[in-house]
Amino acid sequence: MTLSSGQKNTQVHEKSRLRISFEFFPPKTDKMQDNLWTSIKKLETLVPDFVSVTYGAGGSTRERAHETVAKIVNRTNINAAAHLTCVGASKGEIDDIARAYWDVGVRHMVALRGDPTDGIGAGYIPTPNGYAYSNDLIAGLRNVAPFDISVSAYPERHPESQNWDVEIDNLKRKIDAGATRAITQFFFEADTFLRFQDKATDAGINIPIIPGLMLQPNYKGIKRMSEMCKINVPNWYHDLFAGLDDDPATRQLLAASTAAKLARSLQKRGVRHFHFYTLNKADLAFMVCKILGVQPTSHEA
Secondary structure (H helix, E strand, O other), X not given: OOOOHHHHHHHHXXXXXXXXXXXXXXXXXXXXXXXXXXXXXXXXXXXXXXXXXXXXXXXXXXXXXXXXXXHHHHHOOOOEEEEEEOOOOOHHHHHHHHHHHHHOOOOXXXXXXXXXXXXXXXXXXXXXXXXXXXXXXXXXXXXXXXXXXXXXXXXXXXXXXXXXXXXXXXXHHHHHHOOOEEEEEEOOOXXXXXXXXXXXXXXXXXXXXXXXXXXXXXXXXXXXXXXXXXXXXXXXXXXXXXXXXXXXXXXHHHHHHHHHHHHHHHHOOOOOEEEXXXXXOHHHHHHXXXXXXXXXXXXXX
């Protein structure tokens, strides 16, 4: 069959189209819930591939996470992904949560091991009668329903990985268990992601690996997260934000410009999908996407 010029142009457009997705966390108060919903409605106009909602281990935000995801499914046209971790629940409890998500229309899960109950840096101890690691959780989710499953990946290695062989082998186990894509931890320089992508390709990994970009205009906050996750903060990034503690407007602009510059560098190397850690704030994510040429479906946002 011969394709018309219009069909060919459509295929080229779809292949070259920049794809985006966003991460939110469940709100702790009714006011935060209202603010989050405002953010979701604004970012919906950018037509993201999906949005994900994080999950607090041990039920700390479980009910609000489920409520938020269900609301996205029922009241928007966005594909909503729900996070699940291995921590703080038995296999039966997690299976019940997954079935409840499926019943409200959720078809995409983000399966994670989760942080140790005593916090990042503490020793990880699997929950009794629970799924021990993310590959176990993925296999369990596959037994519940035919979910689309995203997993985590670490361009600078997970803090607990002894070396790159361990890191890549762990990612391969997750893929073998049924993962369909990986979303990376945040990073600051394009080469960090590209080197990791090369390692994955050399190991025969062929699922999509989506770079995760952090949208955090508070330097102290991003420095704290980076130290916990053993992510290198370049000197140039530190110098860029120096002396701006009392200048939130400039920090906002710098956060947007550096995220957009990073995305542009990756675009030049063929990356076509970016996952933004929004911290529940739409304006910065919207700004970056506009810089990258993503146009909203309306101007009512």
